[in-house]
Amino acid sequence: xxxxxxxxxTLAGVIALSTGLAVFQRQPVHAxxxxxxxxxxxxxxxxxxGAPLPAVLQIMVPAGAVMVLFLFIIMLLGREEPKPxxxxxxxxxxxAVLAAVAGAAGTTLLLLPAHExxxxxMAKASARELGHYVYQNYWPAVEAVSVLFFVALxxxxxxxxxxxxxxxxxxxxxxEAQPGSQPGSQGDAPSGTQTSPRAGQEEAAQ
Amino acid sequence: MTAPLEHVxxxxxxxxxxxxxxxxxxxxxxxxxxxxxxxxxxxxxxxxGASLKWQSLDGQAFTLFLMALTAxxxxxxxxxxxxxxxxxxxxxxxxxxxxxx
Amino acid sequence: xxxxxxxxxxxxxxxxxxxxxxxxSLPRRTCEVLACGAILASFAAALTAWITFPGGRxxxxxxxxxxxxxxxxxxxxxxxxxxxxxxxxxxFVSSIIHxxxxxxxxxxxxxxxxxxxxxxxxxxxxxxxxxxxxxFLFLGWEGVGFCSFALIGHWYQDSFRGxxxxxxxxxxxxxxxxxxxxxxxxxxxxxxxxxxxxxxxxITLSANGALVLGLLFLFAATGKSAQLPLLVWLPDAMAxxxxxxxxxxxxxxxxxxxxxxxxxxxxxxxxxxxxLAVAVVGGLTAFWGCLAAMSQRDIKRILxxxxxxxxxxxxxxxxxxxxxxxxxxxxxxxxxKSLLFLAAGCVIQVLHEEQxxxxxxxxxxxxxxxxxxxxxxxxxxxxxxxxTAGFFSKGRVLESVLAHPGLAYRLLFILAAAGAVITSxxxxxxxxxxxxxxxxxxxTHHAAVLxxxxxxxxxxxxxxxxxxxxxxxxxxxxxxxxxNGWLEHALATVPGVAPPEHGSHGNTAELIDLGAxxxxxxxxxxxxxxxxxxxxxxxxxxxxxxxxxxxGGLGLDAxxxxxxxxxxxxxxxxxxxxxxxxxxxGAVMGAGSAFAWASxxxxxxxxxxxxxxxxxxxxxxAVLAAVLAGGMR
Numbered sequence: 019x020x021x022x023x024x025x026x027x028t029l030a031g032v033i034a035l036s037t038g039l040a041v042f043q044r045q046p047v048h049a050x051x052x053x054x055x056x057x058x059x060x061x062x063x064x065x066x067x068g069a070p071l072p073a074v075l076q077i078m079v080p081a082g083a084v085m086v087l088f089l090f091i092i093m094l095l096g097r098e099e100p101k102p103x104x105x106x107x108x109x110x111x112x113x114a115v116l117a118a119v120a121g122a123a124g125t126t127l128l129l130l131p132a133h134e135x136x137x138x139x140m141a142k143a144s145a146r147e148l149g150h151y152v153y154q155n156y157w158p159a160v161e162a163v164s165v166l167f168f169v170a171l172x173x174x175x176x177x178x179x180x181x182x183x184x185x186x187x188x189x190x191x192x193x194e195a196q197p198g199s200q201p202g203s204q205g206d207a208p209s210g211t212q213t214s215p216r217a218g219q220e221e222a223a224q
Numbered sequence: 225m226t227a228p229l230e231h232v233x234x235x236x237x238x239x240x241x242x243x244x245x246x247x248x249x250x251x252x253x254x255x256x257x258x259x260x261x262x263x264x265x266x267x268x269x270x271x272x273g274a275s276l277k278w279q280s281l282d283g284q285a286f287t288l289f290l291m292a293l294t295a296x297x298x299x300x301x302x303x304x305x306x307x308x309x310x311x312x313x314x315x316x317x318x319x320x321x322x323x324x325x
Numbered sequence: 326x327x328x329x330x331x332x333x334x335x336x337x338x339x340x341x342x343x344x345x346x347x348x349x350s351l352p353r354r355t356c357e358v359l360a361c362g363a364i365l366a367s368f369a370a371a372l373t374a375w376i377t378f379p380g381g382r383x384x385x386x387x388x389x390x391x392x393x394x395x396x397x398x399x400x401x402x403x404x405x406x407x408x409x410x411x412x413x414x415x416x417f418v419s420s421i422i423h424x425x426x427x428x429x430x431x432x433x434x435x436x437x438x439x440x441x442x443x444x445x446x447x448x449x450x451x452x453x454x455x456x457x458x459x460x461f462l463f464l465g466w467e468g469v470g471f472c473s474f475a476l477i478g479h480w481y482q483d484s485f486r487g488x489x490x491x492x493x494x495x496x497x498x499x500x501x502x503x504x505x506x507x508x509x510x511x512x513x514x515x516x517x518x519x520x521x522x523x524x525x526x527x528i529t530l531s532a533n534g535a536l537v538l539g540l541l542f543l544f545a546a547t548g549k550s551a552q553l554p555l556l557v558w559l560p561d562a563m564a565x566x567x568x569x570x571x572x573x574x575x576x577x578x579x580x581x582x583x584x585x586x587x588x589x590x591x592x593x594x595x596x597x598x599x600x601l602a603v604a605v606v607g608g609l610t611a612f613w614g615c616l617a618a619m620s621q622r623d624i625k626r627i628l629x630x631x632x633x634x635x636x637x638x639x640x641x642x643x644x645x646x647x648x649x650x651x652x653x654x655x656x657x658x659x660x661x662k663s664l665l666f667l668a669a670g671c672v673i674q675v676l677h678e679e680q681x682x683x684x685x686x687x688x689x690x691x692x693x694x695x696x697x698x699x700x701x702x703x704x705x706x707x708x709x710x711x712x713t714a715g716f717f718s719k720g721r722v723l724e725s726v727l728a729h730p731g732l733a734y735r736l737l738f739i740l741a742a743a744g745a746v747i748t749s750x751x752x753x754x755x756x757x758x759x760x761x762x763x764x765x766x767x768x769t770h771h772a773a774v775l776x777x778x779x780x781x782x783x784x785x786x787x788x789x790x791x792x793x794x795x796x797x798x799x800x801x802x803x804x805x806x807x808x809n810g811w812l813e814h815a816l817a818t819v820p821g822v823a824p825p826e827h828g829s830h831g832n833t834a835e836l837i838d839l840g841a842x843x844x845x846x847x848x849x850x851x852x853x854x855x856x857x858x859x860x861x862x863x864x865x866x867x868x869x870x871x872x873x874x875x876x877g878g879l880g881l882d883a884x885x886x887x888x889x890x891x892x893x894x895x896x897x898x899x900x901x902x903x904x905x906x907x908x909x910x911g912a913v914m915g916a917g918s919a920f921a922w923a924s925x926x927x928x929x930x931x932x933x934x935x936x937x938x939x940x941x942x943x944x945x946x947a948v949l950a951a952v953l954a955g956g957m958r
Contacts, residue, residue, distance in 0.1 A: 098316070
């Protein structure tokens with residue numbers, strides 16, 4: 019087995035493990051952090067597969083922007099107390115079975131000896147090449163994506179235009195219209211954690 | 225020489241299954257969205273791996289668009305969560321069942 | 326002649342139809358005049374036809390009806406002495422009954438319905454009398470059945486009266502099945518349904534064929550004429566208005582069966598077994614009816630059972646081969662029985678709907694003497710007291726039975742003679758109980774005053790009942806001024822009328838008849854004369870006890886209920902509740918409720934929970950992926 023293969027398996031293990039841990043976290047913040055680790059490893063994987071631009075963008079966008087945004091919102095909205103009945107295992111059976119079956123079926127299908135699994139040859143596509151390629155062949159998609167960004171921006175701003183925190187939240191958020199969360203902007207994270215008087219829920223115990 | 229495509233796809237599948245599990249089994253809306261993120265990430269992995277296998281840049285291009293989509297969708301989704309939290313006071317998915325019946 | 330035949334048949338039909346269409350918008354008097362006028366016009370036409378009849382027999386076709394294969398139905402009329410005499414009798418008696426019922430139904434609201442059905446009934450009866458084509462006759466046959474159902478159940482608001490009408494209809498219908506079967510056999514064997522043609526071709530039948538046909542027609546006749554075994558409808562049919570009983574159960578419908586057999590006499594005559602069967606049915610029914618009549622308390626039921634018995638005598642005479650005797654008794658019976666029924670109707674109205682004989686008494690005779698005399702004339706006829714018509718007609722019947730060779734006919738004669746004793750007994754029991762002595766149930770009302778016409782219009786019937794014996798006096802009574810067996814000679818041209826063969830027996834039968842009448846009177850006097858009657862309590866207990874044991878018609882009705890009606894009702898119940906409600910409705914409702922159950926099972930999936938929806942989405946995708954994966958293998 020060559021080095022690159024070994025690197026792949028290692029990265030695969032990291033990605034799978036951190037994602038698996040993320041799924042079972044009780045607190046969303048912990049899950050987000052684990053996912054950041056997963057995304058970092060994914061970025062390295064992209065680099066291994068000869069896609070440096072996607073690798074960097076993987077760090078910048080999903081790991082850097084989206085996960086940070088998640089953190090912003092989690093902090094903004096505060097913690098919720100879990101309800102006792104969330105801790106039942108019966109809820110998990112269905113999805114667990116589905117996931118297990120899908121995973122097992124797929125992997126066996128792919129890893130069958132009859133299926134010839136030849137290692138891939140390495141290659142690398144520089145950013146310049148990729149950029150040329152995208153703008154030459156997929157420029158309508160690029161334009162569409164820019165429109166999409168604009169729409170998402172407008173939508174997000176509209177949705178949170180008059181956000182007031184719930185009564186009973188900590189005093190520094192009362193009566194203030196919080197600015198809407200925008201991708202990449204610095205929102206005010208409320209200081210400390212807030213406890214909501216309503217019996218909110220946390221994640222069910224795993 | 226790196227791993228065969230089948231193994232890459234197997235990894236993507238496992239990640240997809242875990243993301244699906246997270247989206248289905250968790251009650252907190254944030255966790256549901258995180259599951260969606262995981263699934264999108266798995267697709268990216270599969271695309272990049274396939275791109276390497278077939279020596280084509282289409283997969284990587286699609287990955288770029290996928291990331292853009294992820295970002296846009298996460299932002300709008302989280303804005304919706306803020307809105308939902310304001311209305312229902314909770315981020316638990318059981319609190320949004322008024323469309324039942 | 327064709328015009329006259331048409332004019333005999335058409336007026337009652339037209340009267341009925343006009344009443345159906347416009348009866349409710351016409352004034353009451355107009356409807357009554359129309360109904361009675363139609364029958365009187367019919368009587369006039371029939372009488373004219375009889376008077377101008379040249380003799381012999383004629384078949385006239387009034388209209389074509391249909392033909393399908395070998396079966397031809399046409400409106401054919403058979404004119405011969407038998408049909409004309411019968412038509413005259415039917416229209417005469419019907420017109421008297423129609424006029425009487427104008428007064429009888431004076432307080433009734435449903436008079437349009439009543440007169441309409443009465444007219445249609447007379448039309449149907451005349452169809453039976455005059456028809457040559459058996460399908461045309463069957464039309465009338467069914468018509469009288471339906472009209473009798475409608476008339477018996479006239480006051481259908483009382484459910485038992487409606488049921489009585491249904492019972493009559495169903496039982497006569499059972500006989501009609503035999504009629505249809507006989508028609509089918511006739512078509513296949515003889516290829517014709519015309520009575521006149523049948524009379525000619527009768528010789529071509531085999532012995533078995535003739536026996537079967539004869540028995541089938543006999544069974545059909547027992548339905549209409551209320552003989553064994555289908556007699557159970559007639560006592561219950563007394564639920565109808567009394568003029569209906571007078572018309573249907575004295576003069577017309579019950580004689581239709583006998584008349585049919587007279588018409589088809591050549592068919593019966595070639596098979597001695599059939600004749601014996603007819604005589605046995607008649608004789609047994611005659612005796613059966615007598616026994617039942619002497620146990621009844623209801624005045625109309627006494628007369629009903631008496632009708633059953635007397636029609637039995639007619640059949641007995643026919644079975645002995647004597648059309649003339651049977652027809653003679655038919656005519657006399659029509660006169661005196663309708664007289665008795667109508668007078669009974671007057672009695673019932675006088676006593677404010679009291680029908681129990683034990684509730685009547687001498688006060689009735691003193692209050693309404695005219696009705697008493699009318700009733701007495703009818704009673705003397707029924708009991709065969711000379712010189713009434715009943716004496717001569719019943720004597721003629723006994724004579725013909727006696728004259729017929731064979732052991733069976735001897736036994737039947739003894740039965741008939743015993744029946745004559747009992748007939749006289751129950752007749753005078755009725756007279757003593759109804760018109761003499763103290764009533765067992767005290768009568769506290771005032772006797773109602775009836776319109777004078779109600780009793781007056783019955784006198785023509787009473788006169789005929791007295792003198793109709795002159796129609797056919799027996800040989801020993803004939804002389805220059807009393808006529809010489811007029812009816813005999815009149816009917817001589819009718820097929821099957823044999824020349825009289827009663828030379829050797831002289832007047833034995835009439836003497837026995839006279840003796841029976843007197844003996845019966847003596848028995849009744851012993852038991853029921855006011856001076857010899859026991860006290861009220863003893864009388865009632867005697868009537869309800871030992872002497873009343875035949876009141877249920879010797880158990881025939883109860884037997885039919887047990888053997889046929891109850892299992893049929895049980896089966897209907899099973900089919901109704903079990904099959905229709907349970908299986909058919911159950912299947913349909915079950916399908917519906919299965920769908921409802923299925924949707925109830927599925928409904929929890931739509932609980933609005935995001936997690937559930939996501940799960941279903943992913944599950945569906947998983948199934949899809951599995952299918953695709955399986956397909957790729």
